[in-house]
Amino acid sequence: MNKTLNTSSKFLDIFKRILVKFRKSGFGIKLIKNLPKLTDYFNDRDVSILGKIKVFFSFVVTIIYFVFAIDIIPEVLFGPIGFLDDAFMIIWMIGTINEELEKYRGPKDYSIRNSKKVYKNPNIIDDVSYNIKDED
Template sequence: MNKTMNTGNRFLDSLKRVLVRFKDAGFGIKFIKNLPKVADYFSDKNVSILGKSKLLLSFIVTLIYFVFAIDVIPEVLFGPIGFLDDIFVIIWMIGIVNEELSKYSGPQDFSSKSNKKVYKDSNIIDDVTYSIKDDN
């Protein structure tokens, strides 16, 4: 009985983490908005291999899960409840992809002097002029 409770609690904790990721992804809206960044994300040399592999692996796992007829909760036996595991995998993938792409600032603009993409940090303000005046 205790093993069953521990297994159930671990499953519910993982489901909670996935749902929090999906909520942070704006219920998929931010995911759709971030999709155009994927090509720049994979071609950018400043992005770590771990981040790229995490994104690629989530795409591959989701694709494999839907291509092969292996289900954790089969629709044949459980009817509409069998789609819960499919929804779970989609939500997991959307959360992972959105998490990685939202951290990526991407190419902000093109340099006016060349056609090279310039990557800028969104926390840095460029082209600011200031002066200090003395009240005396």
């Protein structure tokens, strides 16, 4: 009995984390806005290879889950409730990809980042020069 409660609690915690990711992604709207960043994200050498693998892996796993007939909750047995696992996979993919794309701010080179193609971080001020005067 205690193992069952512990397992269900862990499952609900995981589900909660995924739903929070989905909410932070604006229920998929921010992902749609961030999709043009995807090519820059994969071509940028400053981006961690683990981040790229994470985005690619989440997309591929979701596609494989839909292509193959393997289901955690089969629609044949449970009817419309069986679509919950499919929705869960989509929510997980959207949250994971959007989380990584939100971290990505574009190339560090000013000339590239100044182009309209690259997304800028509003917290970074470019093209600023400083003069320090020593007062005697």
